[in-house]
Amino acid sequence: MWSAGCRGATGPVLLGLLLALLVPGGGAAKTGAGLVTCGSVLKLLNTHHRVRLHSHDIKYGSGSGQQSVTGVEASDDANSYWRIRGGSEGGCPRGSPVRCGQAVRLTHVLTGKNLHTHHFPSPLSNNQEVSAFGEDGEGDDLDLWTVRCSGQHWEREAAVRFQHVGTSVFLSVTGEQYGSPIRGQREVHGMPSANTHNTWKAMEGIFIKPSVEPSAGHDEL
Numbered sequence: 001m002w003s004a005g006c007r008g009a010t011g012p013v014l015l016g017l018l019l020a021l022l023v024p025g026g027g028a029a030k031t032g033a034g035l036v037t038c039g040s041v042l043k044l045l046n047t048h049h050r051v052r053l054h055s056h057d058i059k060y061g062s063g064s065g066q067q068s069v070t071g072v073e074a075s076d077d078a079n080s081y082w083r084i085r086g087g088s089e090g091g092c093p094r095g096s097p098v099r100c101g102q103a104v105r106l107t108h109v110l111t112g113k114n115l116h117t118h119h120f121p122s123p124l125s126n127n128q129e130v131s132a133f134g135e136d137g138e139g140d141d142l143d144l145w146t147v148r149c150s151g152q153h154w155e156r157e158a159a160v161r162f163q164h165v166g167t168s169v170f171l172s173v174t175g176e177q178y179g180s181p182i183r184g185q186r187e188v189h190g191m192p193s194a195n196t197h198n199t200w201k202a203m204e205g206i207f208i209k210p211s212v213e214p215s216a217g218h219d220e221l
Contacts, residue, residue: 034155034156034207034210035098035153035155035156035210036084036098037084037098037211038093039083039084039092039208040083040084040205040207040208041081041083041205041206042082042202042203042205042207043075043205044082044106044202045200045201045203046173046198047159047199047200048196049186051071051173052071052203053069053171053200054072054185055115056068056070061123062123063123064118064120064129066131066132066133067108067132068182069188070182070186071173071185071187072185075204079108079110082108083109083137086105087105088141091103093211094211095208095209096211099147099153099154100148100151100154101146102146103144103146103165104144105139105145106145108132111132112134112136112137113133113135113139114133114134114137115145116130116132116143117166117167117169117171122187123187124177124178125176125187127172127189127190128167128190130171130189141165144165146163146164147162148161149161154202156202156207157201158201159199159200159201160199161194162200167190168192170190170195171188172188172189172190172198173188173189173197174189
């Protein structure tokens with residue numbers, strides 16, 4: 001059985017307010033070519049299964065009982081926005097380009113919880129459960145994900161992977177679909193190996209203009 005919260009219709013209003021605050025007089029740009037920067041708010045598309053990373057105030061009925069994370073086909077759902085942040089000690093100043101190999105937190109805009117995983121089985125595939133955890137953007141060390149990409153920085157047009165710092169799994173989708181009350185949404189989980197199920201691309205969002213000119217370099221995905 002699933003457990004639902006009661007945030008009501010305030011979510012879209014809060015999202016609008018946050019996005020308005022993120023646009024300081026031309027310091028942000030809408031989708032287009034460029035880099036993903038710290039402080040940006042975006043949607044993430046799984047490039048193989050064509051679903052966007054999503055969460056909502058509905059808790060898992062098994063496993064951890066934390067807020068569920070799923071994949072949705074709709075491109076216009078406000079519950080699919082995530083903010084790029086550093087760890088609890090910082091390390092991701094607003095406007096700085098996200099480096100390949102950098103650890104970040106992905107904070108769900110409408111509920112303030114961080115993308116999280118831990119040693120619980122996922123409900124459908126029995127892979128590793130991925131949830132949303134914490135309050136007002138503050139959680140624990142299991143909220144950190146390393147951005148795996150080719151080159152020096154995370155580019156908006158490039159496919160990337162997210163590898164969990166604490167357990168080494170990759171953020172993945174393999175196609176399993178939920179029934180009621182989130183019928184048709186896909187299970188998101190952690191997998192131990194890099195494969196076609198765990199590549200993601202930055203999509204719709206507000207991207208903070210880079211505060212510094214990035215240097216050239218190369219790393220492997």
